[in-house]
Amino acid sequence: MSKPVLIVGGGPAGLAAAHSLATVGKPCVLVEKEDRLGGAPILSGYAKLVPTDEWAKDAIGGMVTRVENEDNVRIETGTKVTKFDGTPGNFTAMLSNGESLQAEAAVLCSGFTHFDSVNKPEWGFGTFPDVVTTTQVEQMISSGKGVRCPSDGRMPKRVAILLCVGSRDRQIGREWCSKICCTVSSNLAMEIREELPDCHVYIYYMDIRTYGLYETKYYWRSQEEFKVKYIKARIAEVTSDGEHLIVKGEDTLVKRPITIPFDMVVHAIGMDPNVDNPEIAETFGIELESNGFLDVAHNYGTMGQTSRPGVFVAGAATGPETIDDSIAQGHAAAMAVLSGNKEAIGRTA
Amino acid sequence: MSKPVLIVGGGPAGLAAAHSLATVGKPCVLVEKEDRLGGAPILSGYAKLVPTDEWAKDAIGGMVTRVENEDNVRIETGTKVTKFDGTPGNFTAMLSNGESLQAEAAVLCSGFTHFDSVNKPEWGFGTFPDVVTTTQVEQMISSGKGVRCPSDGRMPKRVAILLCVGSRDRQIGREWCSKICCTVSSNLAMEIREELPDCHVYIYYMDIRTYGLYETKYYWRSQEEFKVKYIKARIAEVTSDGEHLIVKGEDTLVKRPITIPFDMVVHAIGMDPNVDNPEIAETFGIELESNGFLDVAHNYGTMGQTSRPGVFVAGAATGPETIDDSIAQGHAAAMAVLSGNKEAIGRTA
Numbered sequence: 001m002s003k004p005v006l007i008v009g010g011g012p013a014g015l016a017a018a019h020s021l022a023t024v025g026k027p028c029v030l031v032e033k034e035d036r037l038g039g040a041p042i043l044s045g046y047a048k049l050v051p052t053d054e055w056a057k058d059a060i061g062g063m064v065t066r067v068e069n070e071d072n073v074r075i076e077t078g079t080k081v082t083k084f085d086g087t088p089g090n091f092t093a094m095l096s097n098g099e100s101l102q103a104e105a106a107v108l109c110s111g112f113t114h115f116d117s118v119n120k121p122e123w124g125f126g127t128f129p130d131v132v133t134t135t136q137v138e139q140m141i142s143s144g145k146g147v148r149c150p151s152d153g154r155m156p157k158r159v160a161i162l163l164c165v166g167s168r169d170r171q172i173g174r175e176w177c178s179k180i181c182c183t184v185s186s187n188l189a190m191e192i193r194e195e196l197p198d199c200h201v202y203i204y205y206m207d208i209r210t211y212g213l214y215e216t217k218y219y220w221r222s223q224e225e226f227k228v229k230y231i232k233a234r235i236a237e238v239t240s241d242g243e244h245l246i247v248k249g250e251d252t253l254v255k256r257p258i259t260i261p262f263d264m265v266v267h268a269i270g271m272d273p274n275v276d277n278p279e280i281a282e283t284f285g286i287e288l289e290s291n292g293f294l295d296v297a298h299n300y301g302t303m304g305q306t307s308r309p310g311v312f313v314a315g316a317a318t319g320p321e322t323i324d325d326s327i328a329q330g331h332a333a334a335m336a337v338l339s340g341n342k343e344a345i346g347r348t349a
Numbered sequence: 350m351s352k353p354v355l356i357v358g359g360g361p362a363g364l365a366a367a368h369s370l371a372t373v374g375k376p377c378v379l380v381e382k383e384d385r386l387g388g389a390p391i392l393s394g395y396a397k398l399v400p401t402d403e404w405a406k407d408a409i410g411g412m413v414t415r416v417e418n419e420d421n422v423r424i425e426t427g428t429k430v431t432k433f434d435g436t437p438g439n440f441t442a443m444l445s446n447g448e449s450l451q452a453e454a455a456v457l458c459s460g461f462t463h464f465d466s467v468n469k470p471e472w473g474f475g476t477f478p479d480v481v482t483t484t485q486v487e488q489m490i491s492s493g494k495g496v497r498c499p500s501d502g503r504m505p506k507r508v509a510i511l512l513c514v515g516s517r518d519r520q521i522g523r524e525w526c527s528k529i530c531c532t533v534s535s536n537l538a539m540e541i542r543e544e545l546p547d548c549h550v551y552i553y554y555m556d557i558r559t560y561g562l563y564e565t566k567y568y569w570r571s572q573e574e575f576k577v578k579y580i581k582a583r584i585a586e587v588t589s590d591g592e593h594l595i596v597k598g599e600d601t602l603v604k605r606p607i608t609i610p611f612d613m614v615v616h617a618i619g620m621d622p623n624v625d626n627p628e629i630a631e632t633f634g635i636e637l638e639s640n641g642f643l644d645v646a647h648n649y650g651t652m653g654q655t656s657r658p659g660v661f662v663a664g665a666a667t668g669p670e671t672i673d674d675s676i677a678q679g680h681a682a683a684m685a686v687l688s689g690n691k692e693a694i695g696r697t698a
Contacts, residue, residue, distance in 0.1 A: 012649075019650075023688040052647045059649040066650065168564060177564040207556035213640065213668045215517060215526040252602060291562065298401045300361075300408040301368075301415065303677050319562040325674060328652050331681035338687075339372040 004029045004074070005337055006093050006103040008081055008280070011039020012323050013315025014109030015063040016330030021337065022072035029101060030067065032077045033276075037064045039111055040316075041323060047141035047191060049323060050183050051217060056142065060323075084284050088310030088340070105310045105337045108294060109330060110280055112271040112316040115166025115174070123162060124238030124265060130245055131238060131265045134161070134181070137188055147192050147199075149264050155196055156263035160247050161185045162235055163205045167270035167320075176291055178270035179320040182209040185268045186218035189228040202229045202260070204249065233258065238265050271320040284311050293319045302340065304333040312336050353378045353423070354686055355442050355452040357430055357629070360388020361672050362664025363458030364412040365679030370686065371421035378450060379416065381426045382625075386413045388460055389665075390672065396490035396540060398672060399532050400566060405491065409672075433633050437659030437689070454659045454686045457643060458679060459629055461620040461665040464515025464523070472511060473587030473614060479594055480587060480614045483510070483530070486537055496541050496548075498613050504545055505612035509596050510534045511584055512554045516619035516669075525640055527619035528669040531558040534617045535567035538577040551578045551609070553598065582607060587614050620669040633660050642668045651689065653682040661685050 005021055007014050010032035018028045034043055038060050041049065046056035067073050076095060083094035084106065091103040117125035117133055124131040129151040140147050149156050163185060167178040182205065189201040208230065210219040222228040235249040244261035251258045273292035274280070281288050287307040289295040296318045297305040304312045314333040315326035354370055356363050359381035367377045383392055387409050390398065395405035416422050425444065432443035433455065440452040466474035466482055473480040478500040489496050498505050512534060516527040531554065538550040557579065559568040571577040584598040593610035600607045622641035623629070630637050636656040638644040645667045646654040653661045663682040664675035 016652075020684045020688050052649075054649070063649050175565045175569060176562050177560045179561040207558065209556065209558045209560050211526045211558050211560060212528040212670070213525050213638075213642070216524045216640070220524060253604070255603065289562075291565070293562070298673055300401075300403070300412050300676065303365075303673075303680055321561070324647055324652075325677070327649065328674070328677045328681040331652055331684040332677040335369045335680040335684045335687075338684075339369050 002027065003089075003102045003104040006031065006081070006091070006101065006106040007109060008106065009039065009109035009111055009317070010037035010064075010075070010077070011109060011111045011315065011326070012041065012060060012063065013111070013317070013326040013330035013333075014039070014107070015060070015067050016327040017107045017109060017314060017334040018067050018073045019063065019070065020331050020334040022067070022070040024338065025072065026338070027072045027074070029074045029076065029103070031079050031081055031095065032075070033080050035078045037067065037075065037077065040114070044114070044135050045139040045142045047138045048187070050180065050187050051214065051324070081283055091310065105312065105340060106284065107304075107330075107333045107337065108280065108284065108306070108311065108313045108317055109315050110274050110276065110294070110317045112273065112320070113275045115269040115272050117165060117267045117269055119172055120165055120169075120267070122237045123165065123235060123267065124245065125267055128238070128240055128245055130263060131267065133267045133269045134184060134188060135269065137192070137266055141191055141195070146195055147264075154263070156199055158200045158262045159192055159202070159264045159266060160260070160262045161189060161201065161203045161266040161268055162247070163203065163268045165267040165269050166272065168206060174270060174272070176320060177209065179209070180322045181268040181270060183214045183218050186210060186222040186228065188266075190222050190226045193226045193228065200229070202231055204231050204233045204235060204247070206232070231258070271316060274317060284308065286311055289319075291319070293317065302336040304329060304336055310340070351376065352438075352451045352453040355380065355430070355440070355450065355455040356458060357455065358388065358458035358460055358666070359386035359413075359424070359426070360458060360460045360664065360675070361390065361409060361412065362460070362666070362675040362679035362682075363388070363456070364409070364416050365676040366456045366458060366663060366683040367416050367422045368412065368419065369680050369683040371416070371419040373687065374421065375687070376421045376423070378423045378425060378452070380428050380430055380444065381424070382429050384427045386416065386424065386426065389463070393463070393484050394488040394491045396487045397536070399529065399536050400563065400673070430632055440659065454661065454689060455633065456682045456686065457629065457633065457655070457660065457662045457666055458664050459623050459625065459643070459666045461622065461669070462624045464618040464621050466514060466616045466618055468521055469514055469518075469616070471586045472514065472584060472616065473594065474616055477587070477589055477594055479612060480616065482616045482618045483533060483537060484618065486541070486615055490540055490544070495544055496613075503612070505548055507549045507611045508541055508551070508613045508615060509609070509611045510538060510550065510552045510615045510617055511596070512552065512617045514616040514618050515621065517555060523619060523621070525669060526558065528558070529671045530617040530619060532563045532567050535559060535571040535577065537615075539571050539575045542575040542577065549578070551580055551611075553580050553582045553584060553596070555581070580607070620665060623666060633657065635660055638668075640668070642666065651685040653678060653685055659689070
């Protein structure tokens with residue numbers, strides 16, 4: 001029997017890689033540090049996904065079930081890889097459960113870490129209970145409890161979503177754009193308006209990046225069908241007058257200060273490099289790019305190569321990424337492993 | 350011997366799909382309507398690619414060479430598919446060269462059509478010779494001739510790049526965003542500044558969509574290292590005073606009219622659905638989405654399924670797409686074909 005492929009991380013990319021390898025008869029060991037599979041969409045309780053409108057628990061939950069039912073996939077949750085030696089086709093991995101494992105190749109699908117809004121204190125998170133994150137609003141929706149102000153459980157009448165919290169912000173060492181927050185926030189605004197038709201929803205933005213076909217499906221639709229309001233603004237601070245949250249900033253289109261009261265303020269939090277990336281890079285002997293994501297070689301041949309032959313990477317481990325693109329990259333990395341049997345493994349990345 | 354996989358289109362997605370299937374021993378027939386492989390990056394003579402800075406002729410040219418050297422890939426250029434009947438695992442394709450072909454599955458990688466700037470006449474293309482497209486500037490650079498004004502061959506001292514030409518423009522029936530033009534234009538602006546250090550380059554934009562890690566590598570770098578200037582503006586028209594081109598519009602940040610003279614004006618042209626899409630949809634019995642791209646099912650299982658089982662799709666055929674994502678999707682679609690042998694073919698898309 002051939003050696004298995006080691007897949008690190010059980011989110012969308014890892015599930016895609018494991019499923020596609022398994023279906024062509026390739027054994028895999030899927031190692032996940034958390035105690036269940038699904039990655040951010042499941043562990044953080046996302047609501048309806050972009051761009052399908054399917055619930056995360058159905059869409060990504062379905063991917064989990066498929067992988068759990070695959071005879072060719074062995075799943076090790078609550079487990080990390082602590083050591084990884086050898087050469088393509090002939091690796092040995094040590095797992096945190098003490099097991100030593102032979103592997104033909106590795107696919108790192110270790111994802112990202114959500115930005116922690118306490119690192120942007122002037123925008124009120126951690127100070128005011130009704131300043132929440134997009135993830136918390138997703139949870140309110142996916143749990144069926146609905147969008148409510150945490151302070152007293154009331155339905156908000158006015159909600160502000162602040163984009164680029166922990167993204168495009170050099171002051172806090174995060175220059176990158178998190179790619180999907182604009183579209184996710186447009187989607188979330190529509191979900192809020194659907195549940196609470198009397199609630200006014202404002203989105204504060206620098207640039208609206210609903211790229212590609214998201215432009216019509218999210219940006220235009222949210223304005224025209226759902227009357228979501230977009231304000232191009234630079235936010236100064238989020239305070240409180242005792243009764244309402246107050247968002248202060250400068251409307252950069254009309255160049256004047258704007259101060260607007262809200263019941264709830266939502267931080268559209270960005271995607272940080274996985275906090276474990278330095279450890280992952282050390283364990284697998286691979287490079288990080290300048291922001292701390294796993295470096296990926298775009299060599300127009302096999303996709304998803306890292307700086308070490310036989311070690312591949314897919315999804316948000318490489319930088320902010322959408323769920324769909326993470327899944328495509330997971331399948332592509334699986335394909336690279338299969339192709340690699342013939343020629344790519346050992347090629348300089 | 351197993352039936353081959355039919356791949357339609359020899360651009361980045363199709364080359365990726367063909368290469369990865371061939372390396373795992375799966376025979377393919379790659380049908381390309383043009384007389385050579387490579388798709389837009391080769392046929393339109395792109396210069397250095399985002400995000401690797403490799404020349405298109407090397408990067409995509411290398412993919413072409415690899416596929417041409419694959420024994421498992423039969424290439425039919427100057428050829429179209431005229432009929433496609435049958436069921437998954439058992440299709441029959443008619444080619445325009447009269448050949449009838451058995452195929453196990455099809456992967457449509459038929460790409461896009463560049464927006465034709467004559468459809469935006471008020472912006473001067475077709476009227477003034479020094480109004481050109483991003484594709485023409487790519488060709489000036491990749492040919493080694495350098496960026497020159499077509500009217501008299503002089504080096505331009507002032508260049509304006511207008512974003513969203515044929516994108517985000519409801520007036521001309523193109524609501525979608527073309528996803529990569531912002532980043533490509535930032536890159537092109539740096540290439541112009543590199544060749545012509547005394548040339549001032551301005552980019553007129555609605556929103557700057559250098560998403561993900563492109564933010565630092567293109568948007569910030571172009572401003573800080575290359576002094577490219579960005580103007581948020583609504584363009585009214587491009588005229589001429591006899592000596593210079595005149596770009597008239599409204600600076601939407603300061604809310605006042607701006608009229609600036611340039612030597613060259615560059616249209617950052619968008620990605621239209623392939624003009625052949627209605628014919629392709631008819632031939633293959635698949636659906637188009639509302640804008641006219643090939644509709645793709647995001648079903649969180651096998652990626653790249655169309656509305657017809659056994660017919661897959663990848664790359665810019667599905668909507669505006671980057672080269673890297675097209676390649677990932679090509680590999681993913683190849684993986685879907687392989688997985689499909691086991692279970693996915695026949696599943697409802």
